[in-house]
Amino acid sequence: MEKSCISVFLLLVAVSYALAKNDGKRDTKEVKETKPKLPQTLSRGWGDNLIWTQTYEEALFRAKTSNKPLMIIHHLEDCPHSQALKKVFAEHKEIQKLAEKFVLLNLVYETTDKHLSPDGQYVPRILFIDPSLTVRADITGRYSNRLYAYEPSDISLLYSNMQKALKLLKTEL
Known part of the structure; x- marks a missing residue:
């Protein structure tokens, strides 16, 4: 038993x-x-071959120490306008090549620095900061009510604004 x-x-x-x-x-x-599928890199799809910084503070430090302009892209993962701009940005070969000359940061949250929202908190919004840590408020998109907004159709303007940010850096040296 x-x-x-x-x-x-x-x-x-x-x-x-x-x-x-x-x-x-x-x-x-x-x-x-x-x-949910998480992004593989800090690029969040904006350019996987580019070097992206993780935080705003790190980006400011890198801009200052490398003497490169900082390009900050404010966007949201669930915003159709952000997604459309991201797709065009990532596929634009000239922009991807030119972006290598910048310190890059894309943010899906707002920072406490009010200088990064001079005309409001909207997305997508792209701002440039020079190595002296000055926000270049003079580099704007084509909209008067959202100065730093870009749409997919504005990709050539964004490219020329990136060139402008680099030229301003050279003239100030």
Whole structure:
């Protein structure tokens, strides 16, 4: 009787273990399917081959020490205007090449620095900061009510504004 009880007990343990193991695999698969896809790099899709900074403070430090202008892109992951601009920005070969000459930061949150929202907090918004840490309020987009906004159709203006930010840096040296 004792041997048969031990045999039944071991059989139950083995079956329980096998069932628990299968359930664990199924749960892991379900978690992977429901988990949102996270960006692979700090680029968040704006240019995976570019070097991006992680924080505003790091970006300011790099701009000052490298003597490069800083380009800050304010956007939201669920904003259709931000997504449309990101797609055009990432696919534009000349912009991607020119962006290598900048310290780059893309933000999906607002900073406490009020200089980064001179005319309001909207997205997408792109601002340039020179190595002296001065926001270049004179480098604007084409909209009078959102001075630093760009749309996909404004990509050539953004490119020329990037060139302007680099030229201003050279004339000030």
